[in-house]
Amino acid sequence: MRAEIISVGTELLLGDIVNTNAQFLAKELAAVGIDVYHQTVVGDNEERMLKAFSDAFENCDLIVATGGLGPTPDDLTKETAAKFFGQELVVHEESWKSIEAYFNKNGRAMEGSNAKQAYFPKDAVVLPNPNGTAPGAVLKKDNKMIVVLPGPPKEMKPMFMNHVIPYLKQYTDTVLVSKVLRIFGIGEGFMAEEIADIINGQTNPTVAPYAKEIDVTLRITAKAKDEEEAKNLIKPVEDKIREKLGDNIYGEGETTLEHVVAELLVRNKLTIATAESCTGGLVAANLINYPGISEVFLEGAVTYSNESKMKRLGVKEETLDKYGAVSEETAREMAEGIAKAAGTKVGISTTGIAGPGGGTDDKPVGLVYMGIYIDGNTLVRKFNFQGSREKVRQRAMMNALDWLRRELLNRNYV
Amino acid sequence: MRAEIISVGTELLLGDIVNTNAQFLAKELAAVGIDVYHQTVVGDNEERMLKAFSDAFENCDLIVATGGLGPTPDDLTKETAAKFFGQELVVHEESWKSIEAYFNKNGRAMEGSNAKQAYFPKDAVVLPNPNGTAPGAVLKKDNKMIVVLPGPPKEMKPMFMNHVIPYLKQYTDTVLVSKVLRIFGIGEGFMAEEIADIINGQTNPTVAPYAKEIDVTLRITAKAKDEEEAKNLIKPVEDKIREKLGDNIYGEGETTLEHVVAELLVRNKLTIATAESCTGGLVAANLINYPGISEVFLEGAVTYSNESKMKRLGVKEETLDKYGAVSEETAREMAEGIAKAAGTKVGISTTGIAGPGGGTDDKPVGLVYMGIYIDGNTLVRKFNFQGSREKVRQRAMMNALDWLRRELLNRNYV
Incomplete structure (x- = not known):
């Protein structure tokens, strides 16, 4: 089976966004043994889309098209695919109801323009979209197939993996x-x-x-x-x-570092509290991504000012004066202080210079100290990260979680 | 003038890399008024490339092709473009010398395979490549033009900006x-x-x-x-x-919601503290993305347990008993409590059920209360969000920031 990927959208032609969808689809199609010889980007324009479909079918049996399933009159991919196959669009009850439910749940009335997202050719396989209002579909005629998928990656990717790949498997034998x-x-x-x-x-x-x-x-x-x-x-x-x-x-697989760490904490009933300066809540926010974390995550403090470090965490004024807020000593007192204040078995702290300003020769941008209080001891580590403010904060957060993971494993928490 | 972007490379078709070149070229071509109606990705294959060129010229006068200028026999873009126009390749002295110089500079001898990078059609405009060995070129025949550029973005982008754009300007007046x-x-x-x-x-x-x-x-x-x-x-x-x-x-433009809110706070010297339950640090972490936020962001609390809500924020035990942690009353006391504890002019709070578990008929997953303490008053709002745990938390965070933005604007903070 040969496929062509057609990405629809003026924003791609204008270079407003990078076409990450095509890469994802190419990779996943290759993984099930479907060859992609060609990828195309075309605007939201019926005539040019019809031409792209007909060109593509000269060399392949499957078109995977993304984008143009939205509620506006600009969005024409599904309509054009149906027209290409000479198929009429009729309302698909299930999709109608789920779009309606989506709006009701958000306390809004279903808007007229969204109704068009519930229309499909009678024989199309409709692909549900739990992450948005636009369902996808597989349209077929003779031995040709057009799969239409929503453009936003968060909607497209799960739809492709959960519905399209299983569907296509019948056409490949490895x-x-x-x-x-x-x-x-x-x-x-x-x-x-x-x-x-x-x-x-x-x-x-x-x-x-x-x-x-x-x-x-x-x-x-x-x-x-x-x-x-x-x-x-x-x-x-x-x-x-x-x-x-x-x-x-x-x-x-699809696990994340925060998921692994949170699981270790929950499984071992290790209560935890966080004290963050430069990461500013990122460590807490990522741990809390894990459902069930409430059993062990008791409290987090984002102590950005020196005063809050003293008041909330009991960091000593002398420590701040003598060593500064970004120091081994402050990281240590922060980790101990939050564990004590929250009454947890584990405390973790970060303090550093995320930039772009605030760096000195001694303490350059990217310098981050972290502390882990565990089993009655406090460990401190120094890191130097590269990159923008956002990158430094992200790397600090990931390294804090990874360090905690390794400390837990070293202590035979499994 | 109309253009088509043709990206050449098996690594693109297999999804090994993302096609950032196409986005860059699309954006820069649009900026000089050249319409891009179509983008294509094709493998390193002469037959398919010839077909792509001839399809493209049905609708456009300019092809910008990237990739396939390397030294290996796989690299055929320039050769195929010359063949398409029926032009012979001859050695281009200047390029030969500069490739030779490139190798000498790196202390290596010029390899035979690199010699082919110095061959061009006699009338081609050769584009120098200070960042690699492969020069680019503009090939012309009648009123059709093929620009061939190297694939690596570090070589392609400066070549395009410094040589191709100035060259193309003669053809556009918009x-x-x-x-x-x-x-x-x-x-x-x-x-x-x-x-x-x-x-x-x-x-x-x-x-x-x-x-x-x-x-x-x-x-x-x-x-x-x-x-x-x-x-x-x-x-x-x-x-x-x-x-x-x-x-x-x-x-x-490229601004973000957190950037806008942070700017409003800093510009008006409004100190702020956050008290988060379901968003678990996301509001703080996003505000702290803004460099310079340390002037006004004093403290954040991630009060996940009831105990921490009482201890850190002064939420009353009766309130939690009578109305629950996810309630208007708790959100109110959280916002007031954190502003008071941190001594800030503004306090913002979130408390809700992010799911997937923990929902009831009365308080379903997605229910979030938020509070804003500002100018001595406390406002509370109720939201119902849709989607996964991550989505609910993300939406809650964005809505908290947006609500704060609107409240600031309503109070004539500009």
Whole structure:
């Protein structure tokens, strides 16, 4: 099966946004053995879209189109696909109801313009959208297929993975099974060297590293006739990788670092409180992403001013005067202070210079001290991060969580 | 003049990399008034590239192709463009010398495979590449033009800006100027209805709405002979839109909601403290994105447990017993409590049920109360949000910031 990816949107043609959807789709289609020979971007324009569809079907049997499913008259992808196949749009009851429910839940009336999102060709497979109002669809005629998906990645990606991939599997006879290992605390380059022999020696499964925003993932992909055979190919390779990378691997699949840390805390009934300066609530906010965290997360303090560090956390005035707010000593007193104030087993603190201003020769932008109070002891570490204010804060948050994870594992909390 | 962007590379088709080149080129071409109606990605394959060139020239006079100028036999973009125009490649002395110099500078001998990078059609305009070995070129035949550029953004972007744009200016006499308005608190559909007459009645400038992750943007784009004329076309349309949408417009261009709120607070020297339950530090973390926020942001509390709400914020036990932690009354006492504890002019609070568990008929998942203490008064609002735990928390945070923004504007803080 051959596919073409057609991304619809004037904002892409004008260069307002980067086409990350095409990359995602290309990768996931390749993973189920569907070849993509061509990708196209076209504006919200019926004539040009019809031409793109007809050009694409000269070389492929499947078009995956994203964008142009919104409520405005500009949004014409579904309508144009139906027109291309000569199919009429009729109301799809289930979609109508779920769009209505979406608005009711938000305390608003369903708007007229949103009604058009509930219309589909009679024989289309409608794909539900739990993350927005625009359902997607698979339109078919003879042996040609157009999949229309919403443009926003948060709506498109889960719809594609949960509905389109399972649907397309009937058209391919090999399965590609991937396992993703998530890695933190070791750069992509260094990791690639560490496991170079494993990466280079493998053809099935293949092993591919990807550098993400902050962490790194390794994808092990096996091609086989069924899932079990694929998993059996993956297992020994994964074991070899785990032996090399150890605790640098923090999780698998779509898990996140905060999820892993929160789970460790909840499973071991370790109550925790946070005291943040430069990360300004990011550590707390990320831990609290984990449902069920309320069992152990008692309190967080964003102590941005010196006064709040003293008043809330009991940091001593002498400490601030002598060593400054960004210092090992302050980080230590912050971690101890929040654990004591909140009555928790674990306390974690951050204090640093996120920039862009405020740096000196002694204490440059990117300098961050962190403290962890655990089992009656306090540990302090110094970090130097690179990048913008946002990057420094993000990296500090991730490193705080990762350090806590490693300390928990070292203490045999599992 | 109309252009098509053709990105060449198997790594794009496999989804290994994101096509940021296309976005860059689209934006820069639009800025000099060259319309891009189509973008294409094609593999390193002569036949498919020839087809892409011939398809493109059905609708445009200019192809900008990136990638495939490297030294390996896989790299065929320049060769294919020359073949398409029926032009022979001959050695270009200057390029030969500069490639040789590049290798000498790096202490290496010029490799045979790099020699092919010095070959161009006799009449091509060769574009020097100070950042790599592959020069680019403008190939012409009759009134058609193919610009070939290297794939690595670090080589492509300066080459495009320094050589291609000045070269293309002789062919265009218009500029495109865009202005983006950022909107929150009104859905895309509802907004589109509100300003339907403006959107539909306009051809120059055009007005286009885009739904972003949480907020909405409106782009006003004018075509004119120079920037000033374009701005004069935009102004009256912008005024009409502002009249209709009022305070729903929170900013322009690349600004963010937290940036706008933080700026208002700093400009008016309004000290602020946050008390968060369900948003768990997100409000603080986003405000703290703004450099300079330390002048006014004194303290944040993430009071997840009832005990911390009482101890840190002075929420009364009776209030929690009688109305619960998720209630108007608790939100009120939280906002007042944090402002009092931190000694700030403004206090803002959130308390709600982010889910997925914890909802009841009375208090369903997504129910969030917020409080704002300002000028000695406390306001409370109730919200119902949709979506996952993450979405509910994200929406709560954005709505808290937006509500604060509106309250500040209503009180004539500007």
